[in-house]
Amino acid sequence: MSVLRVPDAVAGMNTFAVPTWWASLEDERVSRDDDELPDVTLVEVADLPADRTLLVVGAVAELLSEPTPAGLAAWVAEVRAAHTASAPVHLAVSLDEVTSLDQLLTLAAGRRWPRFDVASAAAHTDADPVPPQSVPGGQGTARAYADAIVAQVEVLLPPAWQTAVDGAADATACISRALDTDPDLGPAEARAMRDACRTALEQLEADGVTLSGPRDALLWPVPAERGLVPIDVAADAAIEVMLGQVERPVDLAPDRALVVPVEELPARALLTRLRGSR
Amino acid sequence: MTDVRPLPDGTTLVHIGPYKTGTTAMQGALWEARDALAEHGVAYPGELAHEMNAAMAVALGRVDPGKDVEAFRERWYAMVAAMQAARPRVGVLSSEVYCEATDDGARTLLDVLGPQTHVVITVRPIVRLLGSQWQQYGQNVPVPSYDDWLRAILAQAEDPDGGTVTPSFWQRHRHDRLVERWVRLVGGDRVTVIVVDDRDHRGLPAAFEGLLGLPEGLLRPPADKTNRSLTFAEATLMQELVERTSRAPWTSADHGRFIRFGAARGLQAAPPDPAAERLLTPGWAVDRALEVGAGMAQRIGVSGARVVGDLGLLSDRALAPAEGENAPVTAIDPAAAAALAAGIISKLTGVHPRPAHRDLAGPVERAAWSRHRAVAEHWDAARDQDGARRTAARELARRARRRLRER
Known part of the structure; x- marks a missing residue:
């Protein structure tokens, strides 16, 4: 049994973690020990490999007091302050509000919410088209990207439709987040901030902080360049496709019952082969 | 010749x-x-x-x-x-x-x-x-x-x-x-x-x-x-992606499958941006x-x-090829950027839902496999249930016919 430490809302992080929210859960796994660990709620978790401190974060603009290197440094210092050897920080990026303990534990495990819905995915096959992707804010460059990705994606195997849809949605969302149509900073400053954010995340990871969720949201947005997508943003979107898969797997029970078509039973297959060789 | x-x-x-x-x-x-x-x-x-x-x-x-x-x-x-x-x-x-x-x-x-x-x-x-x-x-x-x-x-x-x-x-x-x-x-x-x-x-x-x-x-x-050859901007983008996926947490198995044979192929399959500069x-x-x-x-x-x-x-x-030196590029046509991701996605959709994932598969492939396998098993179970239902209906019909004959 491991313990998940969830600091109270601070510096734009864990905004859900207020007394009324915890009280609403009424779950015996949740406890407080203000003498030992002030401002932290503890959750007992059976399937976490070790204790960890969870910081749920949204987009970078919500985290920084100001879009400057000083503002970024202040946020990084807050993360480092929560990071200890006994309970390293896991930064879970979630652009949706945390509304349940199930969701919280999913994020703490490095997974995305909502989880992969097998029944919903099974309602489609490769014969279904990948639907158009929405682009909030209506950025022209992001719109062009979204249209192009839907036009180019192929679904190669029948059960993979949802994978194509998730991939297209994850990549498009990443581009939309990254391309700022209403910038607070000039292009050069925004570029410098994005690079500084990337460096800061790399340093946090080097210190042992782990990350999950659409972490590109922690990079300052930049404007499109004359209708083109910045190279690093295009690479972020491609990487986000793979991260989205890794963080939305299905935990198949190893002892699950399998339905094997009769013709694929080993004895039947052997018989077929023997017949074929006559 | x-x-x-x-x-x-x-x-x-x-x-x-x-x-x-x-x-x-x-x-x-x-x-x-x-x-x-x-x-x-x-x-x-x-x-x-x-x-x-x-x-x-x-x-x-x-x-x-x-x-x-x-x-x-x-x-x-x-x-x-x-x-x-x-x-x-x-x-x-x-x-x-x-x-x-x-x-x-x-x-x-x-x-x-x-x-x-x-x-x-x-x-x-x-x-x-x-x-x-x-x-x-x-x-x-x-x-x-x-x-x-x-x-x-x-x-x-x-x-x-x-x-x-x-x-x-x-x-x-x-x-x-x-x-x-x-x-x-x-x-x-x-x-x-x-x-x-x-x-x-x-x-x-x-x-x-x-x-x-x-x-x-x-x-x-x-x-x-x-x-086909990549444009200079496409090659620059490809190298940015390779640079970032050639180290942990990415594995060489996933890199080979989804970057080399996914992202790169996606770029090559899309028509090049006619305005983009060739490699010089x-x-x-x-x-x-x-x-x-x-x-x-x-x-x-x-x-x-x-x-x-x-x-x-x-x-x-x-x-000899076109001579000259390319000016650095920092951005790329949205369609080419999309082709990079589409290549990965298409390759992901080709992960076969076989009963067990390949031993040498990387984490990305394993995750995609688990999803596809779960869907395939869901379909198998539904077919099985459907088959059982049909068998039961046939049996009921058979008994009903027998009773009618016995009357």
């Missing part, structure tokens, strides 16, 4: 590349024509146009990350055994991988194929290979900028085994040494060098038709849009490459191998 003496009956032609010398085009042409080849007594065995991993297993003792070397070694032996059992007039194997064969690999290849093996080496001017090979390496591993890479590579031309930057470049492309090596192994009378002239699209197929004793025009390389080769590099090409032509000429085509092309400035 059409007056090529056919190889004697009973020969096995082994086309060993090297890379970027028209191998994909010839493999495609042979594959597409295999029924017609059979009518002319020529066998091109295998289940793919290019049995790359089978060739790698035997020639190099390794396969692509995530694949089983023993399984592919067995596949190569089975492929060759099937070809030999059919006793064709001429058998053909083609893989650029053979050009990098280890000593053991080359020995195995020649031992298994027997004394009537004839080695074919296709060569192109080095000056035309620089850009495409830099791009190719950049799809697999982090590489320096084109200018830095050219300086490192061209400085190593006379010491091909001593480089640290993409050391396989000169192992593949000191074509003169490649020819000399195989002449030493099998004798000059059993090595043919074909000089590829990119301006003559019939030249290479015609040379193969001549060697194989086939009617003119039988081999037609398919139009291959998936192997600096003038100093063109000069040096032509000089190296002239030296190689001279050594190939005296190697003892039969030469088909004009060795003078290897140092012909008329064949």
